Amino acid sequence: MSGVILVTGATGNVGREVLRELIARGAAARAAVYNLADAPQGAGGVAEAVRFDFRDPTTFPAAFAGADRLFLMRPPAISNVKRDMQPVIDYAARHGIGHIVFLSLIGVERNPIVPHAKIEKLLRQSGVAWTMLRCGFFMQNLDTTHWADLVEADDIFVPAGGGRTAFIDARDIGAVAARVLTEPGHAHKAYNLTGGEALSYGEVAAIMTEELGRPITYSDPSPLAFARRFRRRGYPGGMVNVMLGIYLTTRLGMAAGISPDVARLLGRPPITMRQYVRDYAATFQK
Ligand SMILES: NC(=O)c1ccc[n+]([C@@H]2O[C@H](COP(=O)([O-])OP(=O)(O)OC[C@H]3O[C@@H](n4cnc5c(N)ncnc54)[C@H](OP(=O)(O)O)[C@@H]3O)[C@@H](O)[C@H]2O)c1
Incomplete structure (x- = not known):
């Protein structure tokens, strides 16, 4: 084409x-x-x-x-x-x-x-x-939806318990999409795009603490406290319910599956959470 x-x-x-x-x-x-x-x-x-x-x-x-x-x-x-x-x-x-x-x-x-x-x-x-x-769940949710909590309170405010997530960097999705759009052989295929590691939010907070040079906590709020805060910020009720659903499935361990598709399609491992935090460090400064 x-x-x-x-x-x-x-x-x-x-x-x-x-x-x-x-x-x-x-x-x-x-x-x-x-x-x-x-x-x-x-x-x-x-x-x-x-x-x-x-x-x-x-x-x-x-x-x-x-x-x-x-x-x-x-x-x-x-x-x-x-x-x-x-x-x-x-x-x-x-x-x-x-x-x-x-x-x-x-x-x-x-x-x-x-x-x-x-x-x-x-x-x-x-x-x-x-x-x-x-x-899977984007790393970039941290510098968009959850940015205010990270910058104002040094906290990841997500009701996901100890559930793990195989976070993917949106840059990897962009790289896969560009290949699929410009190279033959991808018609009528479905790919599962995840990162290469499944991390709990406690582990993400530890990586952020090391890379940003200040303590970052994971407060694991109740779903009600989460809903109240995001409603106060002006998020529509429907969108808050979608987020609660996502974090409930995370809590239940359903976001932890790792797929080999990104590495196979790009010929390199997916971007890690540590690399993402390093690359976006300026965004998380106060
Ligand atoms: N976040 C996750 O972890 C995750 C995981 C898997 C799948 N997804 C899916 O990924 C999609 C979101 O992708 P994203 O995060 O790249 O999007 P995003 O950052 O939320 O941006 C939304 C885009 O849609 C544009 N837009 C809004 N209303 C529009 C309209 N009526 N017509 C044309 N364009 C419109 C926006 O333009 P303006 O900037 O001008 O408003 C913006 O470019 C959703 O379907 C979501 O379910 C998300």
């Missing part, structure tokens, strides 16, 4: 890394950007950017013009798949997209109620070649 690769969620944790990797590979990548004022800078130059809104089909023609591959993600605020995601999949199928790489969720095959499962089903029915990137 020789057309443009359209990248949705291009200002987000993963989309920005997909874009960076595609530009580094010399691929013709186009950033589909919700707020054009936030248009991302690609490595080695400014990526072509176009306004795009999943909920506004009038933005589709300019975004898809000349594109033959799509990196598809579901913004966390979108839960109505039929109304807000199906139109873009239908449009892609009718307008020259030959391969869709979807940012999905690990364990989705056992969890038919999550939006990602519904999107995977639509992709299977779309007639377009697909690849599912079923990701």
Whole structure:
């Protein structure tokens, strides 16, 4: 394929890394950007950017013009798949997209109620070649969702008990996505993307303490205390419930599985938590 690769969620944790990797590979990548004022800078130059809104089909023609591959993600605020995601999949199928790489969720095959499962089903029915990137929990949740607690209180405020997580660095997801979008052999495959180690939050706090040079605690709040704090911060109730569900499954040991797919696809081990904390140290300074 020789057309443009359209990248949705291009200002987000993963989309920005997909874009960076595609530009580094010399691929013709186009950033589909919700707020054009936030248009991302690609490595080695400014990526072509176009306004795009999943909920506004009038933005589709300019975004898809000349594109033959799509990196598809579901913004966390979108839960109505039929109304807000199906139109873009239908449009892609009718307008020259030959391969869709979807940012999905690990364990989705056992969890038919999550939006990602519904999107995977639509992709299977779309007639377009697909690849599912079923990701574990991102390291970058620490420098986004949990950043305020880390910087203001030197604390990881997560109700996950002693449960372990095989955290993945979003940069590894970007590297995998760029390969899958530009190399043959990945159509109709689903990959499980995790890091190479499963850590408890106590262990993450110890790594952060060593790398940031100040004590970081893991306070393991009750689900109620967690919900209260995030509601106070303005998180919608639905999103807080999703987070509580994620941390409950972590507590139950369901986030600890390690997959070999990242190492196999990239030919190197996944980025470790220690490396992530080192690379993001400036973000965690007070
Ligand atoms: N966090 C995790 O640990 C984890 C693990 C596995 C899977 N996932 C899945 O990964 C996805 C989130 O990826 P992410 O963390 O890279 O995203 P993110 O950082 O939350 O960014 C969301 C992106 O979507 C854009 N956006 C929001 N509303 C839009 C709309 N109506 N139309 C077009 N674009 C819109 C945002 O643009 P603006 O910046 O302009 O608002 C932003 O670029 C979710 O589906 C989540 O379930 C997450």
